Each structure stands twice: as structure tokens, then as C-alpha cells.
Amino acid sequence: MFKPLLSAPHVVQRGEVKPAAAWAYRAFAVLIALAAGGVFLASLGYNPFRVYASMLMGALGTPGMQRETVKLTIPLAMASLGVLLAFKMRFWNIGAEGQFALGAVAASYFANFQPQLPPALLISLMAASAVVLAGLWGLVPAWFKTRFGTNETLFTLMLNYIVLYIITYLREGPWRDPAGGFAATPRFPRQARLPELHFPSIGNVHIGLIVMLLAVVLVYLYLRYTKQGYEIAVVGQNERTARYAGMPVKRIVLRTMFLSAGICGLAGMMQVAGPDRQLTDAVAGGRGFTAVSVVWLARLSPLGSLAVAFLFSVMQKGCSMMQTEFRIPASMSDILQGIVLFFVLGAEFFLQYSIRRRREVPA
Amino acid sequence: MTPSPPAIQLVGLTKCFDRTTACDRIDLDVRRGEILALLGENGSGKTTLTNMLSGIYQPDAGRVLLDGKPAVIRSPRDAIRLGIGMIHQHFKLVEVLTARENILLGQRGPLKTRPEDALASFGMAVDLDKKIYDMSVSEKQAVEILKVLCRGADKLILDEPTAVLTPQEIQHLFDALDRMRKEGKAVIIITHKLDEVMAISDRVSVLRRGVNVGTVETARTDRYFLTELMVGRPLDLDVRRAEAPLGPTLLKVSKLTARDEGGRQLIQDVSFELRGGEIMGVAGVAGSGQKALCEIIAGLEKPSDGSVFMDGQRIDGLTPREIIRRGVSMAFIPEDRLGMGLVGGMNIPDNLLLKTYRDEKGIILRRRKAREEAQRMVERLRIVTPGLNVKLSKLSGGNVQKVLLGREISLGPRVLITAYPVRGLDIGASMTIYDMLNEQKQKGVGVLFVGEDLDVLLSLCDRILVLCAGRVSAIVESRFATKALLGMKMTGLRTDKEDEYV
Numbered sequence: 001m002f003k004p005l006l007s008a009p010h011v012v013q014r015g016e017v018k019p020a021a022a023w024a025y026r027a028f029a030v031l032i033a034l035a036a037g038g039v040f041l042a043s044l045g046y047n048p049f050r051v052y053a054s055m056l057m058g059a060l061g062t063p064g065m066q067r068e069t070v071k072l073t074i075p076l077a078m079a080s081l082g083v084l085l086a087f088k089m090r091f092w093n094i095g096a097e098g099q100f101a102l103g104a105v106a107a108s109y110f111a112n113f114q115p116q117l118p119p120a121l122l123i124s125l126m127a128a129s130a131v132v133l134a135g136l137w138g139l140v141p142a143w144f145k146t147r148f149g150t151n152e153t154l155f156t157l158m159l160n161y162i163v164l165y166i167i168t169y170l171r172e173g174p175w176r177d178p179a180g181g182f183a184a185t186p187r188f189p190r191q192a193r194l195p196e197l198h199f200p201s202i203g204n205v206h207i208g209l210i211v212m213l214l215a216v217v218l219v220y221l222y223l224r225y226t227k228q229g230y231e232i233a234v235v236g237q238n239e240r241t242a243r244y245a246g247m248p249v250k251r252i253v254l255r256t257m258f259l260s261a262g263i264c265g266l267a268g269m270m271q272v273a274g275p276d277r278q279l280t281d282a283v284a285g286g287r288g289f290t291a292v293s294v295v296w297l298a299r300l301s302p303l304g305s306l307a308v309a310f311l312f313s314v315m316q317k318g319c320s321m322m323q324t325e326f327r328i329p330a331s332m333s334d335i336l337q338g339i340v341l342f343f344v345l346g347a348e349f350f351l352q353y354s355i356r357r358r359r360e361v362p363a
Numbered sequence: 364m365t366p367s368p369p370a371i372q373l374v375g376l377t378k379c380f381d382r383t384t385a386c387d388r389i390d391l392d393v394r395r396g397e398i399l400a401l402l403g404e405n406g407s408g409k410t411t412l413t414n415m416l417s418g419i420y421q422p423d424a425g426r427v428l429l430d431g432k433p434a435v436i437r438s439p440r441d442a443i444r445l446g447i448g449m450i451h452q453h454f455k456l457v458e459v460l461t462a463r464e465n466i467l468l469g470q471r472g473p474l475k476t477r478p479e480d481a482l483a484s485f486g487m488a489v490d491l492d493k494k495i496y497d498m499s500v501s502e503k504q505a506v507e508i509l510k511v512l513c514r515g516a517d518k519l520i521l522d523e524p525t526a527v528l529t530p531q532e533i534q535h536l537f538d539a540l541d542r543m544r545k546e547g548k549a550v551i552i553i554t555h556k557l558d559e560v561m562a563i564s565d566r567v568s569v570l571r572r573g574v575n576v577g578t579v580e581t582a583r584t585d586r587y588f589l590t591e592l593m594v595g596r597p598l599d600l601d602v603r604r605a606e607a608p609l610g611p612t613l614l615k616v617s618k619l620t621a622r623d624e625g626g627r628q629l630i631q632d633v634s635f636e637l638r639g640g641e642i643m644g645v646a647g648v649a650g651s652g653q654k655a656l657c658e659i660i661a662g663l664e665k666p667s668d669g670s671v672f673m674d675g676q677r678i679d680g681l682t683p684r685e686i687i688r689r690g691v692s693m694a695f696i697p698e699d700r701l702g703m704g705l706v707g708g709m710n711i712p713d714n715l716l717l718k719t720y721r722d723e724k725g726i727i728l729r730r731r732k733a734r735e736e737a738q739r740m741v742e743r744l745r746i747v748t749p750g751l752n753v754k755l756s757k758l759s760g761g762n763v764q765k766v767l768l769g770r771e772i773s774l775g776p777r778v779l780i781t782a783y784p785v786r787g788l789d790i791g792a793s794m795t796i797y798d799m800l801n802e803q804k805q806k807g808v809g810v811l812f813v814g815e816d817l818d819v820l821l822s823l824c825d826r827i828l829v830l831c832a833g834r835v836s837a838i839v840e841s842r843f844a845t846k847a848l849l850g851m852k853m854t855g856l857r858t859d860k861e862d863e864y865v
Contacts, residue, residue, distance in 0.1 A: 227726055227727070
């Protein structure tokens with residue numbers, strides 16, 4: 001006798017979804033995203049399968065291409081680790097771009113003006129100064145936040161532009177290479193470049209690859225097994241509880257932001273002393289912002305960030321191939337990344353809720 | 364003559380969340396001119412049930428009949444259109460507007476009843492042109508009730524309406540409800556206070572684990588039978604005061620005064636001494652300064668004046684960590700329970716580590732001891748959890764509370780401050796908490812117990828400090844105090860103050 005009065009679907013909350021199932025959902029979301037991107041490509045008159053195939057070839061087809069993809073992954077993954085530390089504390093550091101660039105500036109100073117130092121010391125100084133300068137830069141919004149409760153999102157965002165214009169200033173003015181025809185900073189001397197390691201499968205890659213992989217492991221261990229990592233998690237999840245438990249919340253916020261920005265700065269140093277070999281205002285090239293998406297997609301997991309950074313790099317490298325072969329603008333890569341982000345974040349909704357229809361009363 | 368159909372009738376109403384069934388084929392009815400008490404422990408499905416009636420949740424199965432006609436309630440707006448008025452525990456009023464403006468807010472078309480008429484017919488005393496922020500809790504509640512009445516509600520659902528009221532205010536509320544009953548309205552009152560059930564309701568429906576385990580006529584039942592229905596087993600309802608020798612003075616609070624950021628007075632000239640082996644209750648209407656008092660003692664807030672001494676040493680102005688080191692432990696439960704003291708996204712062992720993780724040397728976080736401690740605590744306090752690795756936010760309120768209090772006790776405190784430790788807890792769990800506090804008292808700990816239920820305060824505590832608008836209006840020996848006295852002292856000073864301004 002019970003006829004359902006309502007067959008309209010409604011949204012209900014789900015319980016815990018097993019991690020494996022959750023990752024399956026997300027992987028599925030990536031597939032749908034690629035399909036949606038395919039529809040977009042088809043609407044432009046291309047065969048999406050051929051385009052994707054050429055993308056994959058372009059990113060991973062030859063050892064040389066693999067190497068280039070790996071080189072793209074290094075700075076992105078490194079910057080993501082920095083962003084991740086701050087995000088774990090729910091400190092929305094959108095300033096990785098500037099911190100990255102500032103790390104490169106610090107490194108460039110030693111590379112261009114202290115090249116007489118012994119190479120090992122020079123490289124170490126470049127790295128250390130990058131970490132410290134970027135770290136201090138990161139302390140600025142953190143201090144204002146702890147002292148006056150300023151909004152760190154806007155604050156860190158605005159600081160990016162200051163750094164970018166500092167680079168422009170240095171390039172046009174004090175650091176301009178007198179030998180060059182148009183305004184540019186000098187190229188790094190040989191001893192200021194990161195040493196390269198030979199990998200049998202993909203050839204020479206600068207040592208930043210090892211540093212980055214090491215950093216992934218260290219950040220993972222730091223967050224999971226150290227007191228400081230624990231403090232970051234508590235402050236991030238419940239600042240009142242942290243204060244109540246007697247944690248020095250301000251110090252934790254400052255320390256973590258220093259680390260977060262410092263890692264981004266080191267990423268910048270590795271980029272300028274690795275592939276770039278010259279300071280330009282495009283040194284960060286949007287990686288600091290992409291890192292935010294990477295970390296978000298990876299659900300604040302260090303290993304996940306590495307995987308997502310690699311995926312994004314494949315897309316970026318692949319799209320440059322796509323550009324030459326099909327004359328599709330390489331900005332297709334950005335569009336695809338956006339679509340992936342959209343679908344994977346959409347999948348999070350379905351991990352928390354499911355849509356149901358009203359059913360009959362069970363007898 | 365056929366009897367008129369019930370105002371609200373639920374048939375097989377079911378709602379599932381994931382694998383748990385919050386409401387399982389519930390049948391229930393309320394007639395016009397009747398007050399039905401809905402009784403149940405935490406997590407028994409009371410809230411889910413009312414949320415379905417007020418259009419917040421959609422049932423998975425079953426149906427709702429209003430005055431005999433099938434009804435679909437898709438939204439709170441639907442609910443009010445169908446004459447269902449929901450009074451939530453947390454008021455949904457705009458503070459800067461007057462009572463009248465709040466009643467009119469969001470209303471399309473004319474009101475069904477003029478506020479003045481509703482006031483008159485139910486004997487409620489509310490100044491319609493007073494701003495909400497000037498109102499006491501009970502006045503705000505009255506405005507909430509007026510709001511739904513004026514919009515034509517003839518079926519009222521009140522969710523724990525007495526939790527925040529003084530005994531006198533409760534009496535006013537019950538008088539108003541009684542008049543509504545006589546006017547032929549149907550009223551559902553959700554509560555877990557048995558005395559109130561006995562005092563006001565005509566019938567009682569008891570929910571246990573999402574099932575309606577019985578509906579009885581109030582006149583033909585008693586508290587013990589209802590408890591057994593609700594808990595599923597007979598239970599000793601008496602809160603006992605443990606005997607313990609009185610120790611030395613541990614905490615000495617004198618002339619404590621504090622203001623909030625806006626300069627508003629939170630507490631003023633609060634002085635008392637807490638000795639070992641006693642439980643000192645703190646009574647007061649919600650927002651009388653309890654929070655500020657606890658937070659200052661724990662070092663989370665700074666007083667603007669006055670001092671706090673522990674063992675003769677001044678501790679106000681010290682950091683929370685230093686105060687914890689001196690043996691002052693606070694288990695403070697705000698409304699949302701996980702708000703301060705615990706981290707909902709972490710498991711039990713990680714929550715136990717909060718105050719002790721720095722005691723170990725080195726930079727590595729050592730979880731092993733905490734896991735063992737958690738295991739012991741789960742067994743000793745009978746914490747219901749699927750495992751140690753489950754996030755705390757997935758546990759029920761009572762179990763969360765046990766973790767918090769268990770942790771504070773495991774630190775071996777000398778002064779234990781606990782605020783609302785049984786808020787939202789069922790009877791069984793509450794009893795466990797009271798036993799834990801008595802045990803601490805017998806160990807010589809000084810316990811400061813900020814409570815809501817005056818009956819409990821009177822039977823558990825040795826002395827009761829009554830706060831009224833931030834001031835101490837009385838410190839009484841519980842043995843010689845009565846509920847009426849406490850109630851008067853809780854509101855007493857407010858009238859004095861008004862006199863000053865007249």
C-alpha cells in the first residue's frame with residue numbers, strides 16, 4: 001500500500017570510503033576529464049585519439065622527451081612540497097610563485113657576483129641563501145597573520161608581484177649584463193650550474209632530481225613522524241585546541257611558513273642553476289600557482305604531489321609536441337589541467353555524498 | 364463519531380546514513396490538543412526524525428500524514444506552509460533586528476496571526492520592539508516560538524527547549540505550551556530530562572537506536588520505566604556525592620575581571636577558593652561568564668584585573684603550557700564538543716598525545732605509549748569505537764567526551780576544570796562521567812564543574828558558585844540549597860542592575 005510519494009533524487013551523506021575505492025574514483029575522474037577534453041578537441045576538428053597519442057609520444061616517446069618531462073617535474077614537485085607544508089596547517093600560501101622566484105634571485109647573486117668561490121661552496125651558498133631569503137619572505141605574511149590576523153591568501157598573492165618586479169628591476173638596472181644587446185641578466189658561469197648526473201635510461205639530469213626525490217621522502221616523514229609535523233596538523237585542524245594544549249601556535253605558524261617558503265625558494269634555485277642558467281622574470285613561470293592545484297589534487301599527500309606533478313608535466317610537455325604536430329596552441333595544456341582539476345574536485349563531492357531515490361518501505 | 368485524524372502521523376518513516384539506519388520504520392502520531400514527548404538517548408534518531416519533519420532531510424522510505432492527508436516536505440519552507448513549526452536548540456534570529464522584524468523577516472504575504480494576538484493567547488511576555496541582542500535566552504526562545512505561531516504553525520516541534528533555561532523560565536515555557544495544548548495545537552517536545560517529560564506531556568514515545576520502542580501515556584508510567592525503555596536496561600538514576608576528606612586550598616581566584624575585545628564585561632570581581640577533595644559546581648544561565656572563567660584559569664585568556672593562585676603561586680599570565688605543568692587540567696566542552704580540547708580529524712592515540720607529546724626527548728613523535736594508553740582507556744571507560752585508528756569525529760558524543768575527560772584524568776591533575784561534560788550525553792554515559800568526577804574528588808583533586816542541570820549540580824557538588832551576568836551572585840552549600848534558590852540567584856543580579864538604571 002505504500003506508494004512512494006516522491007521519486008525525486010536527493011543527496012545523502014556517505015560514510016567512510018575505502019582509500020582504494022577513493023583513488024579509483026579519482027582515476028576515473030581523470031579519464032572523464034580526458035574524455036571531456038577529447039570532446040573539446042573534436043569540436044575544434046581534431047581527432048582526439050591522435051592528439052592524445054601524440055601528446056603521450058611527445059612527453060614520453062623518446063629518452064630525450066622523457067628527460068625533458070622529468071626536468072619539468074622537478075621544480076613543480078618541489079614547489080608543491082613547499083605549498084603542501086603550509087596547506088597542511090591551513091595556511092593558504094598562494095605565494096609560492098614569488099618565493100620560488102626570490103630563491104632564484106638569491107642564487108643568482110652568488111652565481112653572478114661571487115663566482116670565484118670554490119664550486120662546492122658556491123653551490124651550497126646559492127642553495128642556502130635561496131632557502132633563507134625565500135623563507136624570510138614567507139615569514140612576512142605569517143608574522144602579519146599571527147600579529148594582526150591578516151588574510152594570508154591575499155597577502156601571499158600580492159607578494160608574488162613584488163618579486164616579479166624586483167627581477168625586472170634587476171634585469172633592467174643593476175644586474176643587467178653589459179655584454180648583452182638587450183636587457184638581460186648575465187648567464188651563469190659554469191661553476192654556478194648544478195652538476196648533472198647520468199641516468200642510463202634518460203641521460204643527464206641535474207642533481208635537483210635527487211634533491212627533489214629526497215625532499216618528497218623527508219616531507220612525508222616530517223609530517224608523519226615528527227613532533228613538528230604533529231603540531232602542524234593540530235594547528236591546521238583546530239587552532240583553539242592547539243592553544244589549549246599549550247602549543248606555541250605563533251611560533252609553529254612562523255616556523256612552518258619559513259619552511260614552506262624556503263622549500264619553494266630552493267626549487268627556484270634549482271631551476272635557475274639547473275635548466276635556466278640565467279635569471280629571467282619567467283623563472284617561476286606559473287609553477288607556484290600550478291603547485292596549488294597539484295597539492296589540492298594530491299589531497300595534501302607528498303607522494304601524491306609527486307605523481308600529480310609528473311602528470312601535469314606530461315601534459316605540459318606533450319602539449320608542446322601537440323603544438324608542433326597539429327598546430328594546436330600549447331595553452332591546450334592549461335585547458336586540460338583545468339578540466340582535470342574540475343573533474344577530480346567534482347569526484348570529491350561523490351566521495352562524500354551519494355544521490356539516492358526514495359525507495360519502498362522494506363517489508 | 365469517528366475521531367479526527369492525528370495532526371501528525373508518521374508511517375514507517377526510515378532514514379539511512381551510509382550503513383547506519385538513523386530512523387528505522389518509525390510509526391508515531393500526535394493528536395491535536397496533545398503534547399507528545401519524544402524521549403531518547405543521543406543518537407537514537409530524535410534529531411533525524413525532526414529534521415525529516417521540518418524538511419531538512421528527505422526520508423528514504425515511509426510517509427508523513429498531516430491531518431490524515433499525505434504530505435511531502437521538501438524544504439523548511441514547505442514545512443511551515445504545512446503548519447509545522449520547528450524550534451531549534453540554536454536560535455536562528457537576526458541579532459540586530461527587533462522581535463517584530465524577525466517575525467516578519469522572509470515572510471511572504473500577511474502573517475496568519477498578529478504577534479500581539481499570539482502573545483495574548485499564550486501568555487508570553489515579549490517586548491516586540493526590543494532588539495534580539497538585548498534579550499535573554501528565554502526571550503529569544505519566545506520569539507522563535509512566536510515566529511512560527513504567527514506564520515500559522517499549529518504543529519510545533521521543540522528540540523530540547525529547556526536546556527538553556529532557568530527553572531522559573533522553564534515554568535513559563537510550560538505554561539505557554541499548556542495554553543497551546545488547550546487551543547488545540549499539536550506539540551512535540553524533544554528532551555532527555557525525565558522530570559520534564561512527566562511534568563508536561565500527555566504521552567511519551569521512546570526512541571532507541573532509531574526504533575520507536577514504545578509509546579505510553581505519561582499518567583500511567585514513571586521515570587524508571589521510561590529509563591529502562593530508553594536505555595534498554597534498568598539503571599540507577601541517582602547521582603551520588605562521594606565522601607572525601609577536604610584537602611588544602613589549591614586554587615585561589617580573587618577579584619577576577621575580564622572584558623572581551625569589544626570591551627564588554629565578561630566576568631567581574633569573581634573570587635572563590637577551591638580545595639582538594641571537593642567538587643565545586645558553577646551554575647548560571649548560558650553566557651554568564653563561565654567560558655571566560657575557565658579560559659582565564661587555563662591561561663587561554665588574560666584577565667584585565669584580579670589574580671589566580673595555584674598552591675600559593677600566581678599563575679595568571681602564564682602560558683597554558685606552564686599552567687598545565689602545575690597540574691591544572693581543563694576539560695572544556697563547548698557546544699560543538701570538538702571545538703576545543705580535541706582534534707576531530709585525528710584518531711584517539713593522536714588526541715591523547717596533545718598535552719604530553721613534548722615530554723619525550725628528541726624530534727620524533729612517539730606514538731607507542733599513546734596507543735597503549737588509548738587501548739587501556741577504551742577498555743576501562745568502555746569507549747565504543749570500531750578501532751583505535753578511527754577519526755574522533757566519527758565517534759558519538761558520549762565517547763568523544765570520555766576520551767577528553769579520560770585524557771585529562773590520565774594526566775594526574777590536581778585541579779580539574781570541566782565544563783558541560785555531559786552535554787548531549789545519554790543517561791548511561793552521564794553516570795559514567797559523574798563517577799569519574801567523584802573518583803577524582805576522592806583522590807584529592809579539586810574539581811570545578813560547570814554544569815547546566817541544577818538537579819545534578821545539587822546532588823553531585825559540595826558547593827555551588829552561582830554566576831549571574833559575570834558576577835558571583837552566591838556561593839552555597841549544596842546540601843542546604845534548592846533549585847528555586849539557585850534559579851533566583853542565576854537571574855537575581857540582573858533585576859538589581861535594571862533597578863539601578865530606572
